[in-house]
Amino acid sequence: MTGATTRRRLKVLLPILGALALLAPLVFMWQASLVPKRFTVQEMGYPDYGVGPGAHGPGSGHGPGAAGSVSVSSLTADPARPADKEYDLTAAAATLDIGGRAVPGFTLNGSSPGPTIEAEVGDLVEVRLRNESVPEGVALHWHGIDVPNAMDGVAGVTQDAVMVGAEFRYRFVVDRVGTYWYHSHQLSHEQVIGGLLGALVVQPKRGPVGNAVEVVAVAHTYAGVKTLNGQPGDQRVAARPGQSVRVRLINTDNGPIEVWPSGEYRALAIDGTDVHEPGVVRDYSVTVTAGGRVDLGLTMPADGSPLRVQVSKGTAVILGTGDLPAPPQPVEPLNLLAYGTPRPEGLGFDPNQPDRTFEYSIGRRPGFVRGWPGLWWSINGHTFPNVPMFMVREGDVVRMHIDDNSGEVHPMHLHGHHAVVLAHNGVRATGSPWWVDSLNVRDGETYDIAFVADNPGVWMDHCHNLEHAADGMVAHLMYEGVTTPYTIGRGTPNHPE
Numbered sequence: 426m427t428g429a430t431t432r433r434r435l436k437v438l439l440p441i442l443g444a445l446a447l448l449a450p451l452v453f454m455w456q457a458s459l460v461p462k463r464f465t466v467q468e469m470g471y472p473d474y475g476v477g478p479g480a481h482g483p484g485s486g487h488g489p490g491a492a493g494s495v496s497v498s499s500l501t502a503d504p505a506r507p508a509d510k511e512y513d514l515t516a517a518a519a520t521l522d523i524g525g526r527a528v529p530g531f532t533l534n535g536s537s538p539g540p541t542i543e544a545e546v547g548d549l550v551e552v553r554l555r556n557e558s559v560p561e562g563v564a565l566h567w568h569g570i571d572v573p574n575a576m577d578g579v580a581g582v583t584q585d586a587v588m589v590g591a592e593f594r595y596r597f598v599v600d601r602v603g604t605y606w607y608h609s610h611q612l613s614h615e616q617v618i619g620g621l622l623g624a625l626v627v628q629p630k631r632g633p634v635g636n637a638v639e640v641v642a643v644a645h646t647y648a649g650v651k652t653l654n655g656q657p658g659d660q661r662v663a664a665r666p667g668q669s670v671r672v673r674l675i676n677t678d679n680g681p682i683e684v685w686p687s688g689e690y691r692a693l694a695i696d697g698t699d700v701h702e703p704g705v706v707r708d709y710s711v712t713v714t715a716g717g718r719v720d721l722g723l724t725m726p727a728d729g730s731p732l733r734v735q736v737s738k739g740t741a742v743i744l745g746t747g748d749l750p751a752p753p754q755p756v757e758p759l760n761l762l763a764y765g766t767p768r769p770e771g772l773g774f775d776p777n778q779p780d781r782t783f784e785y786s787i788g789r790r791p792g793f794v795r796g797w798p799g800l801w802w803s804i805n806g807h808t809f810p811n812v813p814m815f816m817v818r819e820g821d822v823v824r825m826h827i828d829d830n831s832g833e834v835h836p837m838h839l840h841g842h843h844a845v846v847l848a849h850n851g852v853r854a855t856g857s858p859w860w861v862d863s864l865n866v867r868d869g870e871t872y873d874i875a876f877v878a879d880n881p882g883v884w885m886d887h888c889h890n891l892e893h894a895a896d897g898m899v900a901h902l903m904y905e906g907v908t909t910p911y912t913i914g915r916g917t918p919n920h921p922e
């Protein structure tokens with residue numbers, strides 16, 4: 426071979442080798458982003474045991490599949506206990522009438538929102554879900570209720586999607602009073618946005634106290650139209666002078682909602698948990714994160730004039746008779762970190778002695794998800810499905826540090842648990858314990874939260890902007906030794922996001 430031939434060959438080969446050197450990592454990244462046709466979430470990503478005294482890896486027979494492992498499907502309410510409240514819910518694909526406009530969506534028992542489920546604390550609630558006509562199947566998740574894992578309603582994680590003609594029976598005890606909601610967790614980004622949802626209210630034993638007016642306001646945007654309880658515009662509620670009113674506001678949308686009354690009010694509860702000694706405030710809005718709830722307490726003016734609770738700019742609850750214009754939006758939201766007073770009995774656990782601490786760092790980076798190139802959400806630097814699996818043991822005191830450097834707000838929702846906010850942007854909480862199941866994490870912010878791992882299972886810990894979830898902003902909290910028999914992926918009927 427002459428030197429000239431070698432040079433000619435190299436001239437051809439070098440660019441090819443160069444291209445390969447560039448392409449190989451891309452091909453590798455592309456391939457790593459592919460999702461098997463059928464897989465269990467417990468095989469997804471990598472285990473993250475956190476840091477701290479209890480943060481050891483698998484061992485002592487606790488790993489998934491180890492002897493003595495517990496299946497998600499066995500984690501139910503007492504099967505021998507009769508139900509105190511029974512509901513039949515029939516899901517259907519339907520055309521909704523939103524203020525005279527025909528919008529494709531979904532109904533439960535013929536309406537969207539579906540019926541409000543009402544119970545008293547301690548009740549065992551039984552809901553029989555039947556799918557009449559939702560072609561892709563349905564599942565119901567009880568947002569904010571810490572149900573046993575098999576009842577969590579996440580298609581492909583805690584059950585199979587309920588296909589047309591099939592039924593599923595949910596049974597759970599409601600052990601806290603408060604305002605909650607339910608929604609489909611099958612193709613959530615289509616079904617929840619399309620209205621497959623409803624309110625769930627847990628009253629104290631023997632019903633609401635006194636003669637207070639109770640208002641449930643489900644805020645939802647249907648095809649761009651803002652509504653309360655399925656109706657655009659203002660919602661009228663009768664109330665007498667001097668009467669007290671409790672407005673239970675539920676944000677079922679993908680983004681935060683600001684809520685501001687025209688007069689004085691108290692924020693009585695956040696995400697279903699009562700605030701301890703909530704002070705009377707005015708001229709502050711309350712930020713209700715996507716999926717979150719606030720209960721507002723108001724007293725009707727003695728002079729017979731009405732009150733107005735503005736729910737973002739487009740809708741309002743008007744209490745009493747007569748009209749009043751929309752009050753201007755306050756410049757500042759109520760700081761829940763310093764609202765109310767600490768409970769003398771404390772939190773019931775010591776968040777300063779955690780067994781393990783996790784990072785949940787939200788970012789955005791170029792790469793592939795399910796084979797598609799794009800700028801994708803990342804969790805601790807990883808994109809779906811290669812995200813962390815937060816591993817805990819029952820009884821652990823868990824801390825989580827959340828930060829957001831992704832350029833957008835993310836409503837973070839942990840299933841099956843309530844977490845208490847310890848600090849926001851490094852500023853420690855000084856008010857009432859601020860318990861959340863949904864937390865509004867804005868770009869550039871950090872939160873420190875803590876919870877007790879007291880509800881074994883495999884639990885989603887995801888963004889409740891359901892478009893973000895569908896783009897892979899989904900991780901899970903998994904108890905060691907718990908396994909799921911359900912599968913997700915293109916080769917299954919289950920598509921939880």
Ligand code: C2O
Pocket residue numbers: 566568608610716838840885887889
């Ligand atoms: Cu609301 Cu995952 O859910």
Ligand code: CU
Pocket residue numbers: 834835836888889890893894898
């Ligand atoms: Cu998000």
